[in-house]
Amino acid sequence: MVRQVSTTCMRCAVGCGHVHREVEDGTGIESVRGDPAHPVNRGLACGRGIDESANPGGDWLTRPLVRRDDELVPTTWENALSVAAVRLREARESDPDEVAVLGSGQQTNEAAYALGKLARGGLGTRMYDANTTLCMASAVTAYYNAFGSDAPPPTYDDVPEADVHVVWGANPAVAHPVLFRWIADAATDGRLVVVDPVETKTVGFADDHVQLAPGGDLALAKAVLARLVETDRVDEAFVAENVEGFDELRESLPPVEAAADAAGVGLDAVDLLAEALERRTLVYWGMGVNQSVRGTATAGALVDLCLASGNLGPGSGPFSLTGQANSMGTRVCSSKGTWPGHRDFEDPAERRTVADAWDVPVERLPDDAGPGPVGIFDSDPSVVWTVATNPAAGFPDANRARAVLDDAFLVAQDAFRTETTDLADVVLPAATWGEQGGTTMNMERTVSRVRAATDIPTGVRTDLDVIAGVARRVSPGLLPKPPVEPEAVFDEFRELTAGTKADCAGISYERLEAEGAVRWPAPTPDDAGGYRYRTDDGWSFETPSGTARVSTVAFDAPDLPEPADDDYPLVLTTAREEDGYNTGVRSRDVDDPGPLEVRAAPATIDAHADALDASPDEAAGAGGDADGRPTTLVDSRRGTVAGVVEADETVPEGMLWCSIHHPATNRLTVPAVDPHSKEPNFKQCAVRLRHPTQEANRGAPSPAEAGD
Numbered sequence: 261m262v263r264q265v266s267t268t269c270m271r272c273a274v275g276c277g278h279v280h281r282e283v284e285d286g287t288g289i290e291s292v293r294g295d296p297a298h299p300v301n302r303g304l305a306c307g308r309g310i311d312e313s314a315n316p317g318g319d320w321l322t323r324p325l326v327r328r329d330d331e332l333v334p335t336t337w338e339n340a341l342s343v344a345a346v347r348l349r350e351a352r353e354s355d356p357d358e359v360a361v362l363g364s365g366q367q368t369n370e371a372a373y374a375l376g377k378l379a380r381g382g383l384g385t386r387m388y389d390a391n392t393t394l395c396m397a398s399a400v401t402a403y404y405n406a407f408g409s410d411a412p413p414p415t416y417d418d419v420p421e422a423d424v425h426v427v428w429g430a431n432p433a434v435a436h437p438v439l440f441r442w443i444a445d446a447a448t449d450g451r452l453v454v455v456d457p458v459e460t461k462t463v464g465f466a467d468d469h470v471q472l473a474p475g476g477d478l479a480l481a482k483a484v485l486a487r488l489v490e491t492d493r494v495d496e497a498f499v500a501e502n503v504e505g506f507d508e509l510r511e512s513l514p515p516v517e518a519a520a521d522a523a524g525v526g527l528d529a530v531d532l533l534a535e536a537l538e539r540r541t542l543v544y545w546g547m548g549v550n551q552s553v554r555g556t557a558t559a560g561a562l563v564d565l566c567l568a569s570g571n572l573g574p575g576s577g578p579f580s581l582t583g584q585a586n587s588m589g590t591r592v593c594s595s596k597g598t599w600p601g602h603r604d605f606e607d608p609a610e611r612r613t614v615a616d617a618w619d620v621p622v623e624r625l626p627d628d629a630g631p632g633p634v635g636i637f638d639s640d641p642s643v644v645w646t647v648a649t650n651p652a653a654g655f656p657d658a659n660r661a662r663a664v665l666d667d668a669f670l671v672a673q674d675a676f677r678t679e680t681t682d683l684a685d686v687v688l689p690a691a692t693w694g695e696q697g698g699t700t701m702n703m704e705r706t707v708s709r710v711r712a713a714t715d716i717p718t719g720v721r722t723d724l725d726v727i728a729g730v731a732r733r734v735s736p737g738l739l740p741k742p743p744v745e746p747e748a749v750f751d752e753f754r755e756l757t758a759g760t761k762a763d764c765a766g767i768s769y770e771r772l773e774a775e776g777a778v779r780w781p782a783p784t785p786d787d788a789g790g791y792r793y794r795t796d797d798g799w800s801f802e803t804p805s806g807t808a809r810v811s812t813v814a815f816d817a818p819d820l821p822e823p824a825d826d827d828y829p830l831v832l833t834t835a836r837e838e839d840g841y842n843t844g845v846r847s848r849d850v851d852d853p854g855p856l857e858v859r860a861a862p863a864t865i866d867a868h869a870d871a872l873d874a875s876p877d878e879a880a881g882a883g884g885d886a887d888g889r890p891t892t893l894v895d896s897r898r899g900t901v902a903g904v905v906e907a908d909e910t911v912p913e914g915m916l917w918c919s920i921h922h923p924a925t926n927r928l929t930v931p932a933v934d935p936h937s938k939e940p941n942f943k944q945c946a947v948r949l950r951h952p953t954q955e956a957n958r959g960a961p962s963p964a965e966a967g968d
Contacts, residue, residue, distance in 0.1 A: 266295050266776075267711040268700050270366065270693045271309035271841075273582035274439045275702025276301035277776065278313060280694050280713035287714045289314045289694045299776045300416070300706060306437035308839065313693050316846040318676035321689035323719035332687060337721070337729070344645070344671045344686045345733030348383065351643040351669075352734070356384040360641035360668070362633065363390035364648035365584025366842075368698030368710055369593045370749040371723040372586065374739055375647055376595030378727060381620040382735030386630040387641055390596050391649040392587040393633050395547055397937035398555030399580035400591060405811050406563045408802030409761040410591055410602055413792040414542060414577040415704040415779065419443060421575030423539040424451045428562060429477060429548020430581050433461040434838050439581070440465075443544075453536055455480070456548060457833070458917065459910035468532055473524025474831050474915060475820045475944050478554045480530070481561035483519035485509070485812065487534040488568050490516065495570025502799045503567050505810040512813045537569035546581040547835070551942040553818050555934045560811025567808055572799070574791065582703035584842070589701035592762045592780075593753055597629050601757030601764070605629045617756050618738070632938025634931050637664045645671040645730075647723065648690065652679035653843040656940040657898045658926035673726055676845045679923050689720045696722040698746040699772070701780075705789055707767050708777035724749065758783065761802055821932035821941055824914070828896065828946035830864070832916045832928055840921030847921065856901055856924045858894060859908035859917040868892075871949035872905060893950040894918075896928040902952065916947060 262284055269276045277298020283290045292313045294305030324340035325332040351358040361379040363372055372390075379388035400410050407413070419425075419442045432440040443452065444465050454466040455477070463469045472480050488494050489510055499506050513519075520530050543566055549558045563578045571577060582588060593600055595614075603610040606628060615622035630636065634656065644665060655661035665683045672684035675692035694713045701707050716722065721729070725742040732741060740748065747769045758765040766782040779789040793801050801808050824831050841847040848854065865872070872890035889904040894916065901924040911917045918925045920942075930945040 263713050265711045265713045266297065266709070267694070267713065268708045269305070269309040269313060270585040270700065270710065271306075271312055272436055273585055273587055273703040274301070274436050275585070275700065275706055275708060275777070276305055276309060276438055277708065278305065278309070280313065282714040287717050289713055297776060298708070300702065300708065301438055304438045304441065308437070312841060312846050316676070316692070317848065318846045319850055321674060321677055321681065321687060321720070322717060323689060325684070325687035327685045332684070340686050340688060341729045341733060344688070345730055347643050347669045347671075348645070348730070348734050352383050352385075354642075357387050357639065358642040359383050359385045360387040360636045360639070360644045361385060362636070362644070362646045362649050362651060363590060363594055363596065365390065365392040365587035365590050366648040367586060367590065367723055368696070368700060368746065369586065369589040369707070369753065370698040370746040371727060372590045372594035373600065373753045374724055374727045374731070374749055376593065376600075377618060378731045378735060378738060380595045380625055381615075381618045382731055382738045384624040384626065386626040386628065387636045387639060388596060388630060389633045389636060390590050390594060391633070391651075391654060392584060392590045393596070393938060394654065394940060394942075395550060395583045396580065396587050396591070397597070397632070397939040398550040398552070398934050399545070399559045400597070401556045401937040402559035402563055402811055405560060405814050406567070406808050407793060409792075411588065411705050411762075411792065412577065412579045412703070413572065414579050415791060416442065418542060418575050418577065418791065420446045421540065422446060422450065422542040423575070424453065424536045424541040426453045426455065426533065426536055426541055426543045427462055428455040428543060428545040430544055430546025431456070431460040431462045431835065432544070432546070432581060433465060435546065435583065435836050436581060451536065453533065455533070457912055457915065458835070470525060470529045470533065471912065472529075474833060475552065475554070476523035476525070477549055477552070478558040478561055478817055479519045480523035480525060481558060481565060482514055482812065483516050483523060483530045484533045484537070484565060485561065485568060486513040486516045486519060487530050488537065488565075489513060491534065493534060493538060494568050498570040498572070499568065502807050503810060504805055504807045505813065506568070508813050509564065509810045537565060537571060540575040541569070541571050542576055542579050543571070544579045544581050547583065548943060550580070550939055552944065553821055553932050553934050553941045555939050556936040557811070557815040557817040560815055564810050564812050567810065573794070580703070586700045588703055588705065589699070592701060592757075592764070600753055601760030602762040603760055614756070620738070632933060634933050634940055635938060637661055640664060641668055643671070644668045645673070646680055647673045647727070648675070650674075650678040650680045650843040650845055652683055653923040653926060656926055656929040656942060657931040658923075659899050660931065673723070674845070677850050678843065678845045679850065682850065688726050690726055691716050691720055691722045695720075696724070698724070699750055704779065706777045706779040707764065707772065709769070709772050815936055818935060820944055822897070822930050822944070822946040824946045828948045830914060830916050830947050830949065832894070832896065832918060832945050832947040833943050834918050834920045834925055834929065837919045837921060840919055842921070843923065844921035853923055856903040856918060856922045857906050858892065858903040859906045859911050860915070861909060861911050861913045862907045863913045864915070865905060865907055868949045871951050873952045891952050893952055893954065894928060894947050895950055896930070896945055896947045898930070899927040901927050
């Protein structure tokens with residue numbers, strides 16, 4: 261009988277309910293539609309989530325592989341797991357920090373919990389993190405400083421209640437289509453303001469567009485804060501009762517005019533934003549804010565704008581937009597930055613609680629969370645295990661990342677072939693959406709079920725069973741013997757969260773079956789989370805004082821690592837495309853990803869015409885690509901990539917725009933990280949254009965290699 265099951269879309273972090281129908285013969289998903297019974301989306305669904313669930317475009321991995329004589333060859337599961345386990349054990353015995361483990365926001369909560377338990381409790385390594393740090397760590401750090409806990413205070417219920425929607429450094433029309441529909445619908449009777457250097461798709465729906473300079477976000481936020489102060493628009497009663505450190509913030513603010521100038525905007529833009537904050541306002545932000553050396557400081561300043569204007573409560577507040585489907589779950593479950601339930605990593609009592617629950621020696625558990633993904637690679641680990649992530653393409657300064665992976669013994673666990681699996685010594689093929697069960701957690705803290713609608717193909721195992729299989733050989737008894745029931749792992753996780761800031765103890769599979777989805781904190785089966793920190797008497801934050809803390813004076817804001825200069829006069833930024841998926845593994849061919857498209861304003865193209873081979877209206881045979889577009893080389897201080905140039909009036913003059921989904925893009929980006937969150941500075945680096953006939957940068961891949 262053909263199965264039809266209710267599940268959760270794993271495309272982005274909105275957390276929409278889907279209905280998957282399996283194919284009549286063999287394995288696979290025949291059709292996908294929105295689930296009208298799911299409490300998050302009530303049947304709404306976007307085309308990307310449907311298409312990539314039913315028809316992903318990647319190259320499926322179908323059996324384990326090991327490297328012999330520099331070639332990946334098929335092998336048995338027993339051999340693949342044994343080879344991986346031997347190298348993991350050897351490295352652990354030498355030094356646990358010789359083992360690097362990288363998880364993902366694509367894992368279920370159960371797989372993320374199990375991987376963290378093995379990495380921290382079995383291997384004992386500090387060198388463990390997840391690709392979610394590459395996108396959300398700055399927002400997380402800002403939340404902890406302001407409120408004493410992670411996650412945005414508002415929920416989706418607040419979207420229709422807001423009068424004004426400020427979208428800052430995010431493009432939800434592309435990245436979160438269902439959520440953006442709610443925002444756009446709510447703004448019909450209100451106002452939508454977008455702050456972004458680029459005229460994004462979201463800008464096309466906006467009432468106002470504040471087009472600041474690349475990297476000018478923190479200066480603009482400070483300008484608006486200063487304007488609120490000097491025009492007596494601070495909610496003094498709210499601040500006096502609920503916020504600490506505001507007087508110091510007042511004294512630290514720059515003159516409005518100077519900050520506006522540093523942000524590349526006029527005073528009218530500052531006044532527009534200050535006026536918006538006089539009404540019930542939700543402030544959303546995304547990677548344009550987070551992925552910067554100033555990410556934490558800027559995210560904190562956006563929180564400060566909400567605190568200063570009294571925008572905390574129904575229909576208002578700071579709302580970071582999460583990219584990967586289970587980024588929130590990874591933060592709560594995986595032991596990468598906190599112990600499960602957001603237990604403080606550096607608190608000895610919390611460390612002891614986790615050690616007792618896992619029945620491991622407390623001294624085995626690291627006493628700090630590690631150096632972050634870029635720092636892990638800087639340590640040159642001898643063994644690297646990646647799970648559902650592609651650092652060979654997704655890390656900044658990807659040439660350096662590839663060199664680290666090439667030098668290490670690499671175990672790559674994934675559903676699809678990637679640039680990382682191609683470098684691996686052992687490849688462990690894992691199930692993907694529709695093939696495995698568990699739970700996920702969306703950006704507003706809602707937990708829902710992920711269910712299998714089809715059998716797992718022969719030769720493939722679930723992420724949870726792969727992790728348990730490694731654990732059985734590396735740290736026997738730590739995890740159940742495969743096959744592992746996800747419900748048992750979830751029960752262990754939720755019990756460990758009892759009494760914590762992210763209490764999920766009252767969420768069970770039985771409850772999720774009955775209610776569809778439940779938002780934490782939910783300490784009992786009758787509890788569910790709503791707007792955070794509100795009490796019957798007002799506000800109670802999870803800080804030592806119980807009040808919120810300002811952030812603008814709490815975080816150093818370093819200079820941008822690589823401003824444009826005479827040698828590299830252009831600024832490169834990176835962002836999502838509508839039809840792309842993370843590093844592209846579900847939406848492109850690894851062997852032939854196509855040319856890197858370099859978008860630039862017509863004036864920028866004209867100013868660098870001598871770096872182009874063929875003009876847009878010349879035939880492809882004269883040097884352009886198959887569509888007649890000119891080709892060029894893009895240089896940064898780390899490498900050279902070949903690209904085709906696309907005129908795009910939405911990109912400001914002096915900037916180049918490249919997709920995050922292309923494997924060549926991050927060969928250009930800078931590996932500098934935010935000093936507080938360890939999140940990389942993906943959004944801005946200095947580049948230049950050169951003619952394709954010129955020699956590539958010294959030490960960089962050749963133009964032919966760069967365009968592969």
